[in-house]
Amino acid sequence: MNDKTLGKxxxxxxxxxxxxxxxxxxxxxxxxxxxxxxxxxxxxFIDGMxxxxxxxxxxxxxxMDVKELPxxxxxxxxxTGQVLRLASVEVTTSLDNVLMRICQGDGALIVDGMEGAVxxxxxxxxxRSIGQPVNETVIMGPHEGFCETMRDNVVLIRRLMRTPKLIxxxxxxxxxxxxxxxxxxxxxxxxxxxxxxxRRRIQGCRVDYVSSIGMLGQLLEDNPYALVPQTLITxxxxxxxxxLLEGQVVILMENAPLALVMPVGLLHHYHAPxxxxxxxxxxxxxxxxxxxxxxxxxxxxxxxxxxxxxxPEGMSLSLLTSVLExxxxxxxxxxxxxxxxxxxFSLINxxxxxxxxxxxxxxxxVGGIILGQAVVVADLFSPLLIVVVAISGLGIYAVPSYPLxxxxxxxxxxxxxxxxxxxxxxxxxxxxxxxxxLCSLTSLHFPYFSPLAPGRPANPDAIIRMPVxxxxxxxxxxxxxxxxxxxxxxxxxxxxxxx
Numbered sequence: 001m002n003d004k005t006l007g008k009x010x011x012x013x014x015x016x017x018x019x020x021x022x023x024x025x026x027x028x029x030x031x032x033x034x035x036x037x038x039x040x041x042x043x044x045f046i047d048g049m050x051x052x053x054x055x056x057x058x059x060x061x062x063x064m065d066v067k068e069l070p071x072x073x074x075x076x077x078x079x080t081g082q083v084l085r086l087a088s089v090e091v092t093t094s095l096d097n098v099l100m101r102i103c104q105g106d107g108a109l110i111v112d113g114m115e116g117a118v119x120x121x122x123x124x125x126x127x128r129s130i131g132q133p134v135n136e137t138v139i140m141g142p143h144e145g146f147c148e149t150m151r152d153n154v155v156l157i158r159r160l161m162r163t164p165k166l167i168x169x170x171x172x173x174x175x176x177x178x179x180x181x182x183x184x185x186x187x188x189x190x191x192x193x194x195x196x197x198x199r200r201r202i203q204g205c206r207v208d209y210v211s212s213i214g215m216l217g218q219l220l221e222d223n224p225y226a227l228v229p230q231t232l233i234t235x236x237x238x239x240x241x242x243x244l245l246e247g248q249v250v251i252l253m254e255n256a257p258l259a260l261v262m263p264v265g266l267l268h269h270y271h272a273p274x275x276x277x278x279x280x281x282x283x284x285x286x287x288x289x290x291x292x293x294x295x296x297x298x299x300x301x302x303x304x305x306x307x308x309x310x311x312p313e314g315m316s317l318s319l320l321t322s323v324l325e326x327x328x329x330x331x332x333x334x335x336x337x338x339x340x341x342x343x344x345f346s347l348i349n350x351x352x353x354x355x356x357x358x359x360x361x362x363x364x365x366v367g368g369i370i371l372g373q374a375v376v377v378a379d380l381f382s383p384l385l386i387v388v389v390a391i392s393g394l395g396i397y398a399v400p401s402y403p404l405x406x407x408x409x410x411x412x413x414x415x416x417x418x419x420x421x422x423x424x425x426x427x428x429x430x431x432x433x434x435x436x437x438l439c440s441l442t443s444l445h446f447p448y449f450s451p452l453a454p455g456r457p458a459n460p461d462a463i464i465r466m467p468v469x470x471x472x473x474x475x476x477x478x479x480x481x482x483x484x485x486x487x488x489x490x491x492x493x494x495x496x497x498x499x
Contacts, residue, residue, distance in 0.1 A: 004094065004095045004096060005093050005094065005095065006092075006093045006094075006095055006098065006110070006115070006116045006117055007093075007115060007116075008072060008112075008113055008114065008115045009112070010039075010040045010041070010042075010110060010111065010112030010113075011040075013110045013117065014031065014033075014042055014110060016095055017031070017044055017095070017098065017099075017108070017110070018031060020095060020099055021044070021099065021102070028046055028047040028048055029044075029046055029047075030044070030045055030046070030047050031043075031044050032044075032045075032060070034060070034063070034064060035064075036063050036064065036066055036069065036111055037066045037067060037068055037069045038069075039069060039111055039112045039113060040111075040112040041063065041109065041110065041111040041112065042109075042110050043055070043059060043060065043063075043107055043108070043109050044098075044102060044107065044108045044109075044110070044117075045102065045106075045107040045108070045122065046102060046103070046105070048125060049103075049104075049105040049123065049124070049125045050105060050106075050107055050122045050123065050124050050125075051122055051123065051124025052124070053124075054086075054122045054124065055107060055122050057085070058084065058085040058086050058120075058122070059084060059085075059086070059107065059109065059120060059122065062083050062084060062085055063079075063083055063084075063109070066083060072113040072114065072115075075111060075113055075114040076091045076114050076115065076116070076118065079109070079111065079114070079118055080118060084109075084118065084120055086120040086121060086122065087121065088120070088121040089118055089119065089120050089121075090118070090119045091116055091117070091118055091119075092116055092117060092119060093115060093116035093117075097119075098117050098119065100172075100178055101119045104123070104180070104254075105122070105123035105124070105125055106119050106120060106121050106122060106123065107119070107120050107122045127147065127148060127149045127152075128147050128148055128149075128257075129147065130144055130145070130146075130147050130152060130156065131144075131145060131147070132144070132145055133145035133235045133236050134235065135235060135402065136234060136235055136236050136239070136273050136400075138236075138272075138273050138274035138277070139274055140274050140277040140278060141236075141238060141273060141274040141277045142236070142237070142238045144156060144236075144237060144238075145235045145236060145237075145257070146235050146236075146237065146252075146256075146257045146258060146259060147257050148254075148255050148256065148257050149254075150180060150182055150252050150253065150254040150255075150256075153237070153252050153257075153259070154168050154182055154184070154252060156237040157184060157237050157240055157241060157244075157250070159237075160237055160238060160241045161186075161241050161244060161245075163186075165186055165187040165188060165189075166184065166185075166186055166187075166244070167183075167184065167185055167186075167187050168182050168183070168184050169182065169183040169184075169185075169195075169199070170182060171183060171199060171202050171203065173202050173203075173205050173207075173210050173216065173219075173253075174205070174207060174208060174209050174210050175206065175207065175208055176208040176209060177208065177209040179209070179210050179253055179254055179255070180253070180254045181202060181216070181251060181252070181253050181254075182251070182252040182253075183195065183198060183199060183202075183249060183250075183251060184240075184244065184249070184250040184251075184252065185244065185248075185249045185250070186244050186245065186247070188479060188482055189244075189245070189247045189474065189478050189479055189482050190244075190247045190248065190249055190477075190478070190479065191247065191477075191478070191479050191480075194247075194248075194249060194262075194263065194444055194477070195249060197444055197445070198220065198249050198251070198262060198444065201219070201220045202216075202220065205219045205220075207219065210253070212256060213233060213251070213253050213256040213258045213259070213260050214233065214258075216251065216253060216260060217229075217231035217233065217260050217262075220251075220260075220262065221443070222441070222442050222443060222444065222445070223441060223442075226437070226441055227407050227410060227411065227437075228266065228269075228404065228407045228438065228441070228448070229269065229401070229403040229404060229407065230262075230263075230264070230441065230442075230443045230448065231260055231261065231262050231264060231443070232260070232261040232262075232264040232268050232269060232401070233258050233259070233260055233261070233403070234258065234259050234261060234273075235257060235258050235259070236273050237259075238273070239273045240259045240261070242276065243261045243268075245474065246459075246474050246475030246477060246478055247474055247475055247477045247478025247479055247482070248261055248262065248263060248264070248475070248477050249261070249262055249263075262443060262444050263442075263443035263444035263445075263446040263477050264443050265443065265446070265447070265448050265449065265450050265451075265476075266438060266448055266449060267452075267462050267463065269399075269400070269401035269403070269404040270287070270290060270291070270294070270399075270400070270401075270404075270463075271287070271400065272286065272287075272290070272400040273400075275287065275465060280465045280466060280467045280468070283465040284464045284465045287463065287464060287465065288463075288464065289398065290398050290399065290400070291463065292395070293394065293395035293396070293397075293398030293399065294395060294398070294399055294408065295395075296391060296392060296395035297392045297393070297394075297395030297396040297399075297408055297412060298395075298408055298411060298412055298415065299415065299427070299431075300388055300391060300392045300395070301338055301342060301388055301389065301392050301412060301415075301416050301419075302412070302415035302416045302418070302419035302426075302427050302430075303419070303427065304334075304338070304385075304388045305334060305335055305338050305416055305419040305420050306419040306420075306423040306424050306426070306427055308323055308327070308334050309333075309334055309335060309419075309420060309423065310419075310422075310423030310424065311423055311424060322384070323382070323384060326382035326383060326384055327382050329379045329382075330379055330380060330381055330382055331379075331380070332380070332381075334382075334385065335416075335420035337381050337382070337385055338385060338388075338389070338416055338420075339413065339416060339417070339420075340381075341381060341385060341386065341389045342389060342392075342409075342412065342413060342416065343413075344371065345389055345390075345393050346409055348371065349393075392412065396408055396409065396412075411434060414430060415427055415430045415431075418430040439453050446476070446477055450476050451476045456476040457473060457476070457483060458473060458474075458475055458476045459471050459472075459473040459474060459475060460473070472484060
């Protein structure tokens with residue numbers, strides 16, 4: 001027996017656990033010794049992480065009421081089967097497993113003569129209740145959002161998808177401080193290669209600690225140097241279910257009120273949570289509006305700079321006269337003025353996001369109005385430039401995905417720089433490089449620009465929404481044999497899954 005294995009000796013097991021948890025220094029690490037039918041025993045737990053009432057009623061009282069114990073070989077089966085009144089118990093001889101479960105809020109029972117320890121689930125720490133999503137608000141749709149407890153998040157998804165084909169697979173990530181992760185997928189719909197690849201990447205993460213679901217997504221994505229996000233994060237259980245139905249994998253993590261979705265493409269970031277709750281005409285209109293907002297945000301500032309600096313012949317005489325008159329009063333040329341205003345707009349947006357409470361929204365609105373009015377009155381920037389920056393900002397706000405809005409801001413600045421250096425030629429070159437990069441990216445080896453490039457069979461719900469009765473196909477990320485939603489459950493691939 002090595003130092004990482006618990007044996008039958010009570011004193012040795014207790015000494016191993018005491019040294020591992022540093023009970024002399026950790027005042028909240030409790031080792032409660034008692035006698036069980038004349039034998040020495042102890043219960044190890046962290047004060048504040050467990051429900052003391054459950055410990056007293058379902059562990060301590062039953063153990064201390066035992067009058068006679070069976071032989072040592074049958075002791076663990078007797079304790080788990082007849083003594084402990086807990087729904088979830090586990091016998092283990094691994095010291096690492098015991099320490100991990102204690103740190104997660106469970107308790108460990110050691111008894112003299114019993115090999116290993118009995119782990120019982122007695123969690124009782126404070127946690128936030130299920131509330132409304134903060135960022136992904138909807139007009140039509142459910143108003144439940146994920147919380148920081150992974151088990152509650154799994155239950156939220158299972159409540160919406162009540163099928164035995166929904167798999168919740170447990171994995172851990174982190175070497176020094178392991179964090180529990182749950183891989184959720186629809187068996188038979190999610191490709192096995194996708195699930196195996198995500199599991200392999202999680203198990204291959206060589207980090208001490210994963211602090212957030214966003215950090216986990218950075219460790220799992222295909223290309224960490226790409227500008228656009230290759231994973232999608234959602235705080236809505238109903239949206240997570242929609243991804244599961246499309247053959248994607250949803251990743252939940254303890255202490256994370258969000259779900260990570262893989263694989264995803266660019267169009268997944270373009271969809272809003274309540275698109276499916278609206279009639280197809282309304283959803284199509286809003287999606288086209290979002291697409292227009294994305295294109296305006298990306299190209300309007302660059303086109304304005306290119307027109308004014310390099311191609312004034314492209315404007316009408318009245319517009320050109322107005323632009324030149326307003327520009328003649330300001331000290332800076334148009335190109336640096338545009339860069340400064342875009343940076344100022346981003347700074348106001350970031351300050352409004354970091355200021356707590358309702359003060360943040362007030363700061364963004366009032367700061368934008370005051371700044372815009374002040375720079376126009378002081379003749380620092382032209383009024384038309386302020387209008388262009390404001391319209392492009394509205395286009396960015398129309399994008400549902402916050403990580404994609406940050407990518408748009410960076411791409412917007414890059415295109416403005418190219419437009420200021422080379423005019424339309426710079427915009428065309430930048431757009432070509434951007435599209436080439438997007439088409440070359442993958443998410444878990446799935447093309448990022450699919451189903452557009454390369455073209456793939458997919459549900460008619462990509463850029464525009466078709467009526468629900470026409471949406472008979474799943475997403476391009478689904479199992480090729482289960483693309484058709486109308487196929488019955490008893491097919492050859494289902495029998496293969498069962499085997």
